[in-house]
Amino acid sequence: MNQIVARSVIRGLINGRNCSRYISPSTVAILRPFDETAEVRGPVPSGALVLFGGAQWRRMMSTASSPADTPAAAAPPTAVAEKDRNESAVAEEKKGGDVMVSSYWGISRQKITREDGTVWPWNCFMPWETYQTDVSIDLSKHHVPKTFLDKIAFRTVKILRIPTDIFFQRRYGCRAMMLETVAAVPGMVGGMLLHLRSLRKFEHSGGWIKALLEEAENERMHLMTMVELVKPKWYERLLVLTVQGVFFNAFFVLYLLSPKLAHRVVGYLEEEAIHSYTEFLKDIDSGAIENVPAPAIAIDYWRLPKDATLKDVITVIRADEAHHRDVNHFASDIHFQGKELREAPAPLGYH
Numbered sequence: 001m002n003q004i005v006a007r008s009v010i011r012g013l014i015n016g017r018n019c020s021r022y023i024s025p026s027t028v029a030i031l032r033p034f035d036e037t038a039e040v041r042g043p044v045p046s047g048a049l050v051l052f053g054g055a056q057w058r059r060m061m062s063t064a065s066s067p068a069d070t071p072a073a074a075a076p077p078t079a080v081a082e083k084d085r086n087e088s089a090v091a092e093e094k095k096g097g098d099v100m101v102s103s104y105w106g107i108s109r110q111k112i113t114r115e116d117g118t119v120w121p122w123n124c125f126m127p128w129e130t131y132q133t134d135v136s137i138d139l140s141k142h143h144v145p146k147t148f149l150d151k152i153a154f155r156t157v158k159i160l161r162i163p164t165d166i167f168f169q170r171r172y173g174c175r176a177m178m179l180e181t182v183a184a185v186p187g188m189v190g191g192m193l194l195h196l197r198s199l200r201k202f203e204h205s206g207g208w209i210k211a212l213l214e215e216a217e218n219e220r221m222h223l224m225t226m227v228e229l230v231k232p233k234w235y236e237r238l239l240v241l242t243v244q245g246v247f248f249n250a251f252f253v254l255y256l257l258s259p260k261l262a263h264r265v266v267g268y269l270e271e272e273a274i275h276s277y278t279e280f281l282k283d284i285d286s287g288a289i290e291n292v293p294a295p296a297i298a299i300d301y302w303r304l305p306k307d308a309t310l311k312d313v314i315t316v317i318r319a320d321e322a323h324h325r326d327v328n329h330f331a332s333d334i335h336f337q338g339k340e341l342r343e344a345p346a347p348l349g350y351h
Contacts, residue, residue, distance in 0.1 A: 174228035180223035187216030206249035207346030228295035260335030277318035
């Protein structure tokens with residue numbers, strides 16, 4: 001019987017006939033992508049396969065249909081298709097130019113607004129994660145290297161600065177962008193290793209996991225801001241890939257071997273970052289770099305005035321770097337005193 005039906009369908013295709021007449025209107029399956037509630041109308045023959053969710057086959061074991069399905073069985077396929085198109089259109093309703101995708105899992109972001117009632121435009125951070133930077137922080141503080149490890153950390157950072165100065169010279173926009181791709185690595189590595197240590201030893205971290213991950217996220221936001229101002233060229237992107245690959249693995253090994261040396265290195269890197277951003281501000285004041293309006297992401301992230309400029313952005317970024325300097329030198333001092341980070345409270349609440 002099945003072979004006879006197959007031959008009839010093939011013969012109809014060859015002769016240009018409409019094959020829909022070989023499909024019984026008494027059995028209509030409404031197929032919705034990723035929808036477990038797809039319904040089958042009409043009697044389903046024993047052993048028939050019906051497609052649900054676009055990729056899942058289910059074997060229908062019952063041959064009986066409920067009385068409630070009988071009137072719907074008479075609905076023409078065109079009406080069913082029209083209903084399905086309408087539902088798909090609702091699922092992809094456009095609001096403000098953005099497609100709102102309906103999720104099978106019921107995951108959706110609540111409507112978030114600014115204080116003035118306008119819609120919050122960012123997905124990478126929320127209003128409660130924004131803050132005002134303490135620009136009164138002391139920028140001149142410097143940890144004088146005393147121990148052997150301190151001197152190694154200090155000299156290492158000074159050596160690393162030489163190729164940076166040669167490559168970027170006074171192109172501080174590109175320099176800052178490259179600096180942030182490196183500066184966002186130590187916090188992530190340190191937080192990850194402390195996280196794994198906490199799991200292995202069944203102990204608290206004293207808040208240091210969160211503090212270091214906040215530092216990494218803050219440095220990443222510096223990068224996202226700089227990308228709005230400076231568009232990296234292809235060779236700069238290639239340089240970022242190389243430097244990040246080398247630095248991540250080197251710092252990972254260093255943190256495993258000596259966390260106190262690793263944090264001291266980061267402290268000195270942040271001191272160099274303060275110096276670089278100070279020179280950046282000097283070029284803005286002299287007119288060598290145009291003081292353009294601040295990007296929207298920077299205004300929202302640091303709660304800057306609407307008329308904020310590039311100078312305001314660099315000022316708050318420099319203050320952030322000073323805070324990271326203090327945190328990492330403090331973490332290194334804890335280790336040098338023979339203690340663990342969890343024994344001292346982490347500096348949370350800044351970002």
